[in-house]
Amino acid sequence: xxxxxxxxxxxxxxxxxxxxxxxxxxxxxxxxxxxxxxxxxxxxxxxxxxxxxxxxxxxxxxxxxxxxxxxxxxxxxxxxxxxxxxxxxxxxxxxxxxxxxxxxxxxxxxxxxxxxxxxxxxxxxxxxxxxxxxxxxxxxxxxxxxxxxxxxxxxxxxxxxxxxxxxxxxxxxxxxxxxxxxxxxxxxxxxxxxxxxxxxxxxxxxxxxxxxxxxxxxxxxxxxxxxxxxxxxxxxxxxxxxxxxxxxxxxxxxxxxxxxxxxxxxxxxxxxxxxxxxxxxxxxxxxxxxxxxxxxxxxxxxxxxxxxxxxxxxxxxxxxxxxxxxxxxxxxxxxxxxxxxxxxxxxxxxxxxxxxx
Amino acid sequence: xxxxxxxxxxxxxxxxxxxxxxxxxxxxxxxxxxxxxxxxxxxxxxxxxxxxxxxxxxxxxxxxxxxxxxxxxxxxxxxxxxxxxxxxxxxxxxxxxxxxxxxxxxxxxxxxxxxxxxxxxxxxxxxxxxxxxxxxxxxxxxxxxxx
Numbered sequence: 001x002x003x004x005x006x007x008x009x010x011x012x013x014x015x016x017x018x019x020x021x022x023x024x025x026x027x028x029x030x031x032x033x034x035x036x037x038x039x040x041x042x043x044x045x046x047x048x049x050x051x052x053x054x055x056x057x058x059x060x061x062x063x064x065x066x067x068x069x070x071x072x073x074x075x076x077x078x079x080x081x082x083x084x085x086x087x088x089x090x091x092x093x094x095x096x097x098x099x100x101x102x103x104x105x106x107x108x109x110x111x112x113x114x115x116x117x118x119x120x121x122x123x124x125x126x127x128x129x130x131x132x133x134x135x136x137x138x139x140x141x142x143x144x145x146x147x148x149x150x151x152x153x154x155x156x157x158x159x160x161x162x163x164x165x166x167x168x169x170x171x172x173x174x175x176x177x178x179x180x181x182x183x184x185x186x187x188x189x190x191x192x193x194x195x196x197x198x199x200x201x202x203x204x205x206x207x208x209x210x211x212x213x214x215x216x217x218x219x220x221x222x223x224x225x226x227x228x229x230x231x232x233x234x235x236x237x238x239x240x241x242x243x244x245x246x247x248x249x250x251x252x253x254x255x256x257x258x259x260x261x262x263x264x265x266x267x268x269x270x271x272x273x274x275x276x277x278x279x280x281x282x283x284x285x286x287x288x289x290x291x292x293x294x295x296x297x298x299x300x301x302x303x304x305x306x307x308x309x310x311x312x313x314x315x316x317x318x319x320x321x322x323x324x325x326x327x328x329x330x331x332x333x334x335x336x337x338x339x340x341x342x343x344x345x346x347x348x349x350x351x352x353x354x355x356x357x
Numbered sequence: 358x359x360x361x362x363x364x365x366x367x368x369x370x371x372x373x374x375x376x377x378x379x380x381x382x383x384x385x386x387x388x389x390x391x392x393x394x395x396x397x398x399x400x401x402x403x404x405x406x407x408x409x410x411x412x413x414x415x416x417x418x419x420x421x422x423x424x425x426x427x428x429x430x431x432x433x434x435x436x437x438x439x440x441x442x443x444x445x446x447x448x449x450x451x452x453x454x455x456x457x458x459x460x461x462x463x464x465x466x467x468x469x470x471x472x473x474x475x476x477x478x479x480x481x482x483x484x485x486x487x488x489x490x491x492x493x494x495x496x497x498x499x500x501x502x503x504x
Binding site for chain 2: 038044046299
């Protein structure tokens with residue numbers, strides 16, 4: 001039987017751990033609040049871009065009347081042979097099953113598309129580390145063409161699945177220019193026919209209790225404005241309840257903020273029932289707007305994923321704090337029992353000693 | 358003349374947030390094909406914006422340096438003009454005093470280098486020109502603010 005001193009030490013150490021997990025939970029809650037605000041602030045732009053594109057597509061045929069060509073190469077659909085998968089995970093651990101679930105969904109997607117060649121773009125450090133370990137990185141070499149211009153040429157594939165890029169630290173500040181770079185790189189690959197489709201795997205986040213893991217189709221553009229979700233994993237009722245409890249104790253709103261009015265307002269952008277004068281020809285408008293649309297979808301996915309990561313960490317840390325409290329209680333109980341047993345033993349010794357006299 | 362009813366509602370929205378939402382008498386916009394100004398009652402219009410300054414005239418004054426005008430540098434944007442409303446979507450918006458001039462100058466150098474190295478590729482030229490015009494617009498906007 002352990003002695004009282006050892007138990008006291010253990011209780012002290014568990015108390016320290018509880019303090020740390022509690023602090024981490026509060027930090028995550030504060031970060032979550034900020035991430036939620038950012039996701040909310042980013043919404044009008046995304047809504048406006050998609051509504052103006054929708055209205056443009058309604059008014060202007062995506063095929064040119066005279067030449068019969070598509071007005072923008074992103075409208076082309078090809079049979080899916082080569083697929084790009086953007087995996088958005090978290091940067092850090094200690095977030096429960098958050099990263100594991102995202103990667104599991106990504107692996108399932110890869111396994112389900114075994115006949116296709118898949119390129120992976122890893123956003124977030126966890127996705128990068130694990131994808132790198134599992135799949136070879138694509139190799140590019142610089143080639144000089146006959147005019148002296150330099151182009152990057154991709155070497156033959158080493159496997160069906162390759163990691164083509166990663167973006168360490170992107171989720172930390174979510175700089176729009178870097179997200180834009182990713183959007184442009186995806187578009188140029190699609191236009192060059194290096195890929196036939198693009199998907200994003202990320203954790204959708206409407207509020208702490210309304211979130212799910214989704215696989216969203218980014219390209220080809222079929223129906224602008226409504227997300228093309230091809231796969232979704234809902235959290236279990238138990239997980240949702242845990243997340244709700246954690247949010248309540250940290251003072252986070254459970255219901256998503258009502259933005260219906262602002263959304264309605266944003267939806268009106270470029271859709272008024274009048275004949276607009278188009279300053280530029282439709283081709284140019286599409287060329288300017290479509291990259292912004294792709295950007296907006298990616299940015300939206302990233303802001304939501306960041307919020308979801310903080311929410312997951314908050315929940316995990318709340319559970320850890322609760323577990324630590326329970327452990328302290330049971331250890332204290334045990335310690336008292338041990339102490340009582342020692343006292344009882346001493347009394348018996350004294351009494352039996354006295355009786356022997 | 359400029360009564361309450363003749364005010365435009367101007368909104369500038371960037372990917373990160375709604376930058377501002379206010380009323381104004383006139384807005385100057387840097388369209389891809391040239392600058393233009395919008396007053397109350399303008400015909401409905403959709404236009405793509407290039408790199409340049411968006412100037413919002415708040416009350417009366419039409420001088421772009423008057424204290425009643427607010428100027429913002431944008432590098433790409435899209436605008437919807439309705440008779441009583443102007444909504445600008447911009448990839449980013451900076452006040453002239455917020456512009457990092459040395460950084461813009463470095464961007465200009467990079468653009469010029471890209472232009473020299475573009476070779477025969479039309480795409481590379483367009484990209485280089487875009488970088489150059491963005492940098493030039495930033496520098497011009499920042500230097501206007503100082504005078």
